[in-house]
Amino acid sequence: QVQLQESGPGLVKPSQTLSLTCAVSGGSITTNYYYWIWIRQPPGKGLEWMGAITYSGSTSYVPSLKSRTSISRDTSKNQFTLQLSSVTPEDTAVYYCARVSIPTMAWGPDYWGQGTQVTVSS
Numbered sequence: 001q002v003q004l005q006e007s008g009p010g011l012v013k014p015s016q017t018l019s020l021t022c023a024v025s026g027g028s029i030t031t032n033y034y035y036w037i038w039i040r041q042p043p044g045k046g047l048e049w050m051g052a053i054t055y056s057g058s059t060s061y062v063p064s065l066k067s068r069t070s071i072s073r074d075t076s077k078n079q080f081t082l083q084l085s086s087v088t089p090e091d092t093a094v095y096y097c098a099r100v101s102i103p104t105m106a107w108g109p110d111y112w113g114q115g116t117q118v119t120v121s122s
Contacts, residue, residue, distance in 0.1 A: 002026040004097050004113035012091075012120050018084040022097030022113060029078055030055050033102040037109065038071065038082045040093040048093075052100070053080050087120045094118075 008020035022036070029036055037052040051061035053071045061069045065084070073080040084091060094117050098109035 006116040035100040
């Protein structure tokens with residue numbers, strides 16, 4: 001059973017960089033053929049896909065956030081990290097990490113973390 005667990009600060013000041021880590025257990029982040037993704041849900045809004053890192057380490061980002069987003073991984077710890085720079089209160093959301101199987105990606109993620117609330121406020 002794959003498990004994902006987000007961790008990071010719950011409160012970030014405007015203009016700072018938000019950094020979240022997703023620790024994965026029960027499966028390797030280098031196993032073919034999976035994407036490891038970050039999704040967020042602002043209050044009262046729908047889910048927003050932010051970006052992904054593949055089993056081979058390639059990354060992709062949603063265009064609207066690309067200039068501020070970086071996803072990296074530490075294969076020795078089996079975890080991947082989201083960094084979002086220059087945050088504003090509009091980045092307040094519940095942030096989720098998740099896994100997508102490439103052959104079945106049309107069905108969405110097959111495993112999710114529980115989510116972590118991040119509030120941007122001074």
